[in-house]
Amino acid sequence: MADEDRVARWVERVATFCVDEWGLPPITGRILGWLMISDPPEQSAGEIADVISASRASLTSNMRFLTVIGLVRRTRRPGDRTAYYRIEDDAxxxxxxxxxxxxxxxxxxxxxxxxxxxxxxxxxxxxxxxxxxxxxxxxxxxxxxxxx
Missing domain, CATH: 1.20.5 (Single alpha-helices involved in coiled-coils or other helix-helix interfaces)
Structure with missing residues (x-):
């Protein structure tokens, strides 16, 4: 099994856990799962959407939710207009x-x-x-x- 497939299956397991245990939408769990295992740890909304196969609109509302509750932090790189997201160390x-x-x-x-x-x-x-x-x-x- 390719490493990419293993990562995708693991992200889906995280999503299932978040749905079953916390009642979160699957996309929210996928975002958390991907941000825990992604390299580099900072990912743009476009990168996240591509990896978890989510629409940008759905991703945006879920990223806002995760940011507001303090599990995900939005960052910028000097000279780059793109916003990047990473899971907080103490999430x-x-x-x-x-x-x-x-x-x-x-x-x-x-x-x-x-x-x-x-x-x-x-x-x-x-x-x-x-x-x-x-x-x-x-x-x-x-x-x-x-x-x-």
Whole structure:
């Protein structure tokens, strides 16, 4: 199997993961996959579109999304009018941190739900089960932070 084919299959695996696990559009996952493995790491929108077989319009909106959430950085080279994109070095740490932050946010939502449910154990039991599971996961992550 040619190296190009292996890379294309790997990029597609990244895209599938992003779709299945995070609900992202396939093109977003393909962009992330390509930017992780591309050489050089900085790629123009045209280069990315060609490699992942995407329309420029679709690519542009997805690049804007990835840039706004901080996973991809837009750069320019001196004397070159073309914009280049690269995955941020801490992109995956940002993804994980957002997930951990959402666990903390759910704790506040659960507290409010418990206050609303009051003494009705059938309702508080379901809320507490969710709260305990998410708190457990958050605490594990806090004890084992990613290495920089």
């Amino acid at each position: 995956w740490q940002k993804v994980v941190q957002r997930k951990l932050d959402s666990l903390g946010a759910f704790g506040e939502i659960a507290d409010e739900g418990l206050a609303i449910a009051g003494a009705d154990e059938s309702r508080t039991e379901r809320i507490r089960a969710a709260q305990e599971s998410l708190t457990w996961l958050r605490d594990i992550a806090a004890r084992n932070p990613p290495k920089p």
